[in-house]
Amino acid sequence: MKSLQILPTLLLCLTTNMVVAQDVAHSFLACGQKTYIMGADGEASWTYPSATRDGYVLDDGTIILTVNKSKRHRGGAVVQIAPDGKETLIWKGTQSEVNSAQPTADGTFVITEAGNNPRLLEISATGEVILEFPLACQKKNHHMQTRMARKLADGTYLAPHLLDFAVFHYSPEGEVLGKLDTTVPGDTDHKIHTWPFTAIRHGDGQTLVCCTHGNRVIDFDADGNVIWTLTNEDLPGAWLQDPCGAQLLPNGNVVITSYAGGRADVDAPKLMEVTRDKQVVWTYRDGQKVGVHHFQLLTTNGEKIAGPILK
Structure with a gap:
């Protein structure tokens, strides 16, 4: 994949990876104020010149990005970057923000729009609306309506609603099937x-939720009971600083991004991998105050991560 042009100073910052020697090495796509693919060697192999909220790298190398609102995209957008670097607009936001874009196995995309009429949409690769329904979240604060909506294997949808302090479970018709408080x-x-930001359905109906600002990561069982919680009391330091995004790995470990990590405490990692017994086995630091909003791990020790991407 061809790299896009960026300022040399930015590239210098991105290659100054302060991770100490570890047994685990990951490459990953980082989304946030700066958007890039970081190699396991600490070198940025690709960058994108706009801030993003969510992103996926597909099997063929195509990158799907949820782009922040800007002068170019007043209501945010979803774009596709082909392996040859060609960019295609998939969806132009029609309200205040577009907050997520999940590629599905059917080749569609699940997106959310925040605004006066918050909604979830499933669209085709050409931007045709296949399904849409209103989100049952508060409408006063657009930015705090929702984040990482995901379609589940049974065709239903999860959507975290921040100021409603709950992850909502929706039917394809928009009926609220349940909530996780x-x-x-x-x-x-x-x-x-405890604003829910990312909700990941996994295992036998379990749901892992990142609660930004409250600095908690919670795992619920299928009945809505809390069966696992990670807080800063479980870590070497105050490393959970606005844990926005997470990804569950095939080995059961969870990787978490702390969006505020590095701002006040330069020792706090931007990304960390934690085992189920709360042992930290990998961290990523870059010495910058700009955080990682969400991410996708691509490889571990040179091997592509197998199975569905749970993030």
Whole structure:
């Protein structure tokens, strides 16, 4: 894949990877104020000159990006970057923001729009709307309506609604089938901002949820019971700093991005891999104050990550 042109200073920052020697090495796509593919050797092999919210690298090397709103895309957008570098617009946002774009096995894309009429859409590769329904979230604060919506294997959808403090489960018709409450028990006034950001369905109906700002990662069983929680008390330091995105690996480990990692505490990693027994086996630091919003791990120790991408 051809690299896009970027400023030399940016490339210098991206190649100054401060990760110490570890037994695990990952390459990954990073989305945020800076968008790039980082090699396992700490060298950025590809960059994109716009801020992004979500992204996927497909099997053929095509990259799907959810682009932030800007002068170019007033309501955000979803774009496709071919292996030869050609960019194609898949969806132009019609409201305040486009917050996610998940490629499905059918070649469609699941996206959400935030605005006066928040909605989930499933669209074709050419931007044709196949399905849409309104999201049952608050409407006052557009930016805090929803984030990483995902289509599940049974054709239903998960959508985290931040200021509703819950992950909503929707039918294809938009009916709310259930909710996972992410508030801390006893926090009836929502003083702990456990805003759900990423929700990953895995295993036998389990759902892993990243709660940004509340600095918690929670795993629910199929009945909605909390069966696993990760907080900063479980880590070597205050490393969960706005944990926005996560990815579950085939070995059961979870990789988490801390969007605020590195801003106030330069020792806090941007990405970390944690085992089920809460041991940190890999970290990524880059010495920058700009965070990683979401990501996709591509390889581990040179081997492509197998199976469906759970992120």
